[in-house]
Amino acid sequence: MQYEFADPFFYQRSSYYGNSAVPLLAGDGRSCPSPWSVSHMESDLAAHSAADSPLTMKVSELGVGEFAVSIAAEEDVSNARFAAAAVLAEDVPSSNGTSFLPYHAKTFLTAYQGDAFSIAEGESVTFLTSFDVDPAWDYSRMGVAAWVQADGGGNPSGSSDLPVIRGVLQSAFAPATATGVPEPPGAALRLSAPTPNPARGEARFVLASDEVGDVSVVIYDVRGRRVATLFEGRAQPGEAVIRWDGRDVEGRRCPSGVYFARLHGTSTAAQTQTVVLIR
Secondary structure, rough: EEOOOOOHHHHHHHHHHHOOOOOOOOOOOEEOOOOOOOOOHHHHEEEEEEEOOOEEEEEEEEOOEEEEEEEEOOOOOEEEEEEEEEEHHHHHEEOOEEEEEEEEEEEEOOOOOOOEEOOOOOEEEEEEOOOOOOOOHHHHHHHEEEEEEEEEEEOOOOOOOOOOOEEEEEEEEEEOHHOOOOOOOOEEEEEEEOOOOEOOOEEEEEEOOOOOEEEEEEEEEOOOEEEEHHHEEEEEEEEEEEEEEOOOOOEEEEOOOOEEEEEEOOEEEEEEEEEEEEE
């Protein structure tokens, strides 16, 4: 994450870390690209990246400004904080005129210092987050970063170059993509939002077509795995109700969670609807 002094959350974020300049962006064992890289910290960052984490995380785009963050625990985590923010790759004012920030925080999807978070071993949770896209932002250059951090921690490399007082336990990022842009009302194919939603049993969708064409409607889980195929064949002009009984392709009841109904057609861009399944 990167900030500039004019950001409304800069001072809250810097005070959270206990310094006058919030830490530079770092991930996968590397500090962020020039001009913000700090080469002498690379070994420290690599050690942090290699350390075991009690959590796994995934960020998935659902639509324009809509993202799901899924977290699973391999051991208990308590007294932590979950944070998420929308970022934009853009130039910002600097002492040298402008500086390019590839991950400039534009708006937080949680409290600035994160929301209280605890999770037990073997549990998983999905947060649905959203933000309003300012017309001045280039959405194709945006994304959402999410992370869980807690007080304490240490530097696994043993160096004092990178002191840790708010250790990040796990993080994830997903870029905004063209597939996240919903189809305009005049699209040849349209898939309605599911009803009911959340669904305890069956979820119903309405497939509307203005022409004859090959169509498929597929259910995916938050990890992008195909769960079930609801329809695959030739669509005729008009509307048709498509149902999902909450089971996978083998007929097994799917667990509670967030799923995505994906419409594919030969004459229109893919569309996605989100369905929450409750058991």
